[in-house]
Amino acid sequence: MANAASGMAVHDDCKLKFLELKAKRTFRFIVYKIEEAQKQVVVEKLGEPGQSHEDFAKSLPADECRYAVFDFDFVTAESCQKSKIFFVAWSPDTAKVRSKMIYASSKDRFKRELDGIQVELQATDPTEMDLDVFKSRTN
Template sequence: MSSSGVEIDPEIPVIYGKMRRKKHKFATFKFQGKKLIVPDMLADPVVTETRDQDMVEFNKLKDMVTESNDPRYILYDFSFETCKERTVLKTLAFIFWCPDNSKIGQKMIYQSSKEHIKKSFPGLSVEFQACNKEEFDYNEFADEVEHRQK
């Protein structure tokens, strides 16, 4: 439990372990009430080998989470062949989606609990934040993921 009294559903670290084993393409997490973070959506595993294939899956995620004004914590499995080295890059990333037009109370609770949920994802080193659809950009995120692998 965090100092704010927020709890993490015990299934969340299990989902993270499954994602590390490529059992889901992405997962989203949300608050249930004001004190419990729970799984929201789980995507089936999808093999993507090119950036174009990976972008299709990312945009499915983006369309789902941006259709409402509710913040979400997201794990996304980037998987594509790099441009220069022609190797398949596979990286899990944490994305914090907190739309500008969310209710102020939602923004505050999600922001204040972000570090707490990240403790459920040991070894995760790539993180992004987006506050509008333009910032929730596959190419920008994928470029950063690829850059960090060098």
């Protein structure tokens, strides 16, 4: 079913891979891309479980928008090991205006398809996705 605002559909693989990340922790992160020609969101890259936040940040293009999901492991003040699933709306300042508009108008519906997101992060440059930003959003 296409998104009424932007006409974007969501490929089934997007939801299936997200469920694997959430339930089985098969992936550390997933990067999603809008294929304009096909008018749908597709999986662009899967991060292996052993990959780091740095690998995740490097997998986002410097001048193109993307959606991404990151399974962030952290230790609480009480020394408990936890994880939270972050949804990142990556929209760098250098991206084309049309691309930013398409990603912005499709984001809410796409995010609703991914049941289990705990934290949303909007980022326009790498500093807004720094490891410290993730840590500060886990409270």
